[in-house]
Amino acid sequence: MFERLLIANRGEIAVRVIRACRELGISPIAVYSAADADSLHVELADDAVCIGPAAAKASYLHIPNVIGAAVKSGAQAIHPGYGFLSEDPYFAEICAENGIVFIGPPPDVMESAGDKAITRRVMIEAGLPVLPGTSEAVASLDEALTIGGRIGYPVVVKAAAGGGGRGIAVARDPHQLRTAYLETRRNAQAIFGDGRVYLERFLDGPRHIEVQILADDYGNVIHLGERDCSVQRRHQKLIEEGPSPALTADRRAEIGTAAVRAAEAIGYRGAGTVEFLLEDDGQFWFMEMNGRIQVEHPVTEAISGVDLVAAQIRIAVGEPLALTQEMVSLTGHAIECRINAEDPGRDFAPTPGVLTAYRPPDGPGIRVDSHCRPDARISPHYDSMIAKLIAWGPDRDTALRRMRRALDEMRLDGPGLRTTIDFHRGVLDDPVFCRGEAHTDFLTRRRPA
Incomplete structure (x- = not known):
């Protein structure tokens, strides 16, 4: 060690x-x-x-x-x-x-996993379901328009080096594609230092499902179930839960197997996620792979009992995985709310400042991951996250009740501070979310009060 x-x-x-x-x-x-x-x-x-x-x-x-x-x-x-x-x-x-x-993964694997166009090619060769699109960077606007006409609208323009919901634009017709292509290239160059983009068929309102995987140096790869990350704003996650209320047992096994195959195909090592889009008929499509620990990893830790950060470190030391797939046991349901210093009423604009009061919730099934305390400063220089609030229960209804109680208990105050607490409470009270039917267009269609 x-x-x-x-x-x-x-x-x-x-x-x-x-x-x-x-x-x-x-x-x-x-x-x-x-x-x-x-x-x-x-x-x-x-x-x-x-x-x-x-x-x-x-x-x-x-x-x-x-x-x-x-x-x-x-x-x-x-x-x-x-x-x-x-x-x-x-x-x-x-x-x-x-x-x-x-x-983390070796540099060459990280480079492949981080390049969305390369990853598409690898996954197609591995036999994973991949949406129609390009596996090479689109070289010109004329080429983009030709491809858009071939694969059909709507299309999404994605930065090859993108991630975290950035470097994405949707076009529903050739006119929008002109703007989306040029803007995404420009933004990708500014944000990632890489202006390459590719095109892919865009699905209206699917679910966003990610599967947690672990892989060691000895060819052992396992998955630890999935997380449903469909409640998003600007393609960035706000609420995550596991297991997904949308998957049957058979489909869960299929998507988990596909994630393992994806990790094996790219030669992955460490902790990571394989991301999928899920349609209402159960068809799922590979989207991308993330070669790092995820913000929402506590959801998987809560239902699997596996310390993912410790697992990362043990793999890096050279230890083999302590679990086989048959040994993985997922229990109960967990949900995570990202408590950010943002004003949902102003399109989630950051509200940096000083916390004059900070009282995290507690009690059965509640976990709070935070770096804050009274007098902590939410800096304008970095992410606006104050805390990650995680609730576990033996079933989804219990987890939701515990999360509502925890949100009610949480106290955050400061001059000019706005948070996402009330927003999360509104989502958890929405009947569509309560029924487990939220898709990636949830906030567009069901903007909570």
């Missing part, structure tokens, strides 16, 4: 990794920007290194500073969390060059 591990991240995921390190007997090392000097993850770590000013590009995304902190502190491994450098194959290569273990 590693003796010292550096967490190249901040916020609740840094706290989460520190806790896993403690349980594994590893000394955790934090990095922080000038804006995060008094953060909880800095306080909980054994050592902490300042890696730059508030701007992420000068701190959490600044590879020389992160590597320098790891070398200076004697870290044998780096856990990237999610976001920031977690899916950067160049960063993984630099780690290896400095004798540091990157906790």
